Amino acid sequence: MVVLMIMGLLATAVILTLPDGKMSLSQESARFAARLLRAREESLLVNRQVRVNVTSTDYRFDIRDGRDWRALDKAPFVTTAWVEETRVSGRDGENAVIFEPTGQASGAAFTLGRGGSGYVVSVDVAGNVAVHVAQAL
Numbered sequence: 001m002v003v004l005m006i007m008g009l010l011a012t013a014v015i016l017t018l019p020d021g022k023m024s025l026s027q028e029s030a031r032f033a034a035r036l037l038r039a040r041e042e043s044l045l046v047n048r049q050v051r052v053n054v055t056s057t058d059y060r061f062d063i064r065d066g067r068d069w070r071a072l073d074k075a076p077f078v079t080t081a082w083v084e085e086t087r088v089s090g091r092d093g094e095n096a097v098i099f100e101p102t103g104q105a106s107g108a109a110f111t112l113g114r115g116g117s118g119y120v121v122s123v124d125v126a127g128n129v130a131v132h133v134a135q136a137l
Contacts (some may be wrong), residue, residue, distance in 0.1 A: 039077070039099055042077070044101060044103055052097050053095060088110055090108060098125050104126060105124070110122075
């Protein structure tokens with residue numbers, strides 16, 4: 001378990017150091033997936049729920065603070081805008097995923113599209129994050 005966490009942190013560090021500018025859709029999908037994994041790890045480390053809110057323009061992170069949600073605004077949890085022309089939609093209108101301190105998640109799937117290509121970034125209820133090529137946009 002510890003080895004997997006360390007590998008996840010290393011993968012996150014590599015993804016987060018990608019150069020700014022217009023990255024490819026596959027890179028943007030991988031970066032989003034890495035940040036979702038990092039949100040899961042944060043939830044485990046601080047023993048509180050972490051929520052990732054996804055909109056058509058950006059995604060941001062919140063942490064449960066008692067009964068309220070408080071914005072996480074320190075790296076790597078800063079609000080991140082999607083690359084221009086990227087379209088994002090959640091399955092069945094989903095716009096957030098919540099990671100529990102147990103490692104589980106609310107489950108969600110987000111489709112990222114640009115041009116004629118697309119990727120689906122999914123989170124299952126066990127908290128696993130995966131990136132797949134979208135079947136059709």
